[in-house]
Amino acid sequence: MPLITNEAPQLMKKEASLLELPEAILDNILERLSPIELCSMSEVCTCLIGRCRSNVLWEKHVQRRWGRLLGDVAYREWQFHVMRIMNKESPSLQRNPEGLLGSFTGAWPFLCLCSYLENPGDLASLLLSNYSNMALYVSLQRGRFWFPAQVYRMTPFQLPRRYNGLLSYEHVSNTFQARCPTDEWRLIEKNITWDRLRLPPIHTSPYTLYVSNNNDLKPGDHVEVQMRKGSRTYDWCYGVIDHLESCDKDMNNHCSCEHSEMLVVSFKLQYSQWKSIAIKKEANGEQKIGLWKIGGIRKLEDLEDIRRWNTEHHMQISSLSYYV
Structure with a gap:
């Protein structure tokens, strides 16, 4: 004899999918994710790869984290490396994808290193898929893109000064290391804090005399x-x-210094x-x-x-x- 119960059969509930959300809501959610969370989200499914790696999304992260240090010169240097990787113009890149990719200006003995990129071959897949802003963020965060900026230095019994350097980020200590882009490029200053850095106010080589009035x-x-x-x-x-x-230092009446x-x-x-x-x-x-x-x-x-x-x-x- 069948068992009779008063319990109603439970209905199967369908869970809502993230991809079923309206696009505006989905984009709003992705904009609130950190770079690490975006990278994890892009691995969930193929449908999310393009959204989580989009240039629009990663441009905001680049500006938020690196904007005050990346000027027009640094962006031009990055685009130079991007084009060489995509066009496979660099012989060193073809022979050794784990090598270096650099750009120079001037002529010997006044040759100046403008920037360089470590392990450029690893970025090919991102760049070929047109995810250049994500590639830029990853290169900066991992300290692989050495970009131009100015470093404040004060040593005992000398004038405080700023020098032009190529910077690389150290994510463990949240500091930077810097190389001189000139004949002293082998010398590295380490443990440089964020407050000692700034964008170069003018674009001129450290060899070049600035013309002033x-x-x-x-x-x-x-x-x-x-x-x-x-x-x-x-x-x-x-x-x-x-x-x-x-x-006599009387600016109003008698100063003739001008x-x-x-x-x-x-x-x-x-x-x-x-x-x-x-x-x-x-x-x-x-x-x-x-x-x-x-x-x-x-x-x-x-x-x-x-x-x-x-x-x-x-x-x-x-x-x-x-x-x-």
Whole structure:
């Protein structure tokens, strides 16, 4: 005799699929995922690969994480590597996909390394599928793309300065390492924090003299000065235009510094000390002042540039206190 029960048979419930969501909602969900989560999501099924690797999605992650360090020059260098990989123009790439891919400018002995890419062959599949922004993010995060930027450095008993370098990210320590793009490229500075880095404000080789109009400078202007000492390459040092010794420093009535043939630049050294030099305004080419060779002068118009120079100076002072 069959068993009679009062229980109704349970209905089978169909679970909703992620792919059944409206496209706008799905895109909104993907935009909220981190890069690691996007990579994991792209492996769920073939339908999600294109969405999770799209250039639009990864461009936002590139800008969010690297935007303040990647300028037009760095993007042009990246596109140079992309085209060479896609066109298979590099003999080293064909012979050894785990090698290096670099670009240079200038001529020996003033040859300058613009950027380089480690293990370029690994990126071919992403680039051939037109996922270049994801490839860029991965290359930066893994420290394989060495891109141009400027590094702030302050060493004991020397002028604080910024030098042009090629940067590579160290994800374990969340710091960078830098190579000089010139004849000192074998030297590597490590453990560089984010706050010591910036975009190059102008696109010029560290070998190139910056052309400036010094006649527009007046006392009180904040400037960056090209300087070199015992090297063929320029660094940038921060200074303030000062009055001549013969001036009574009365800007309203009697200051004649703007009409002088000479220009006084005061540099901030360690522990609030200052060092001043006098240079000719209309000199063509660099000028030699003691052991230093002075190049072009760039007037700082942006208050953020001035603030960062002074902030970095005070931060580095504390780290050098053991030299006192």
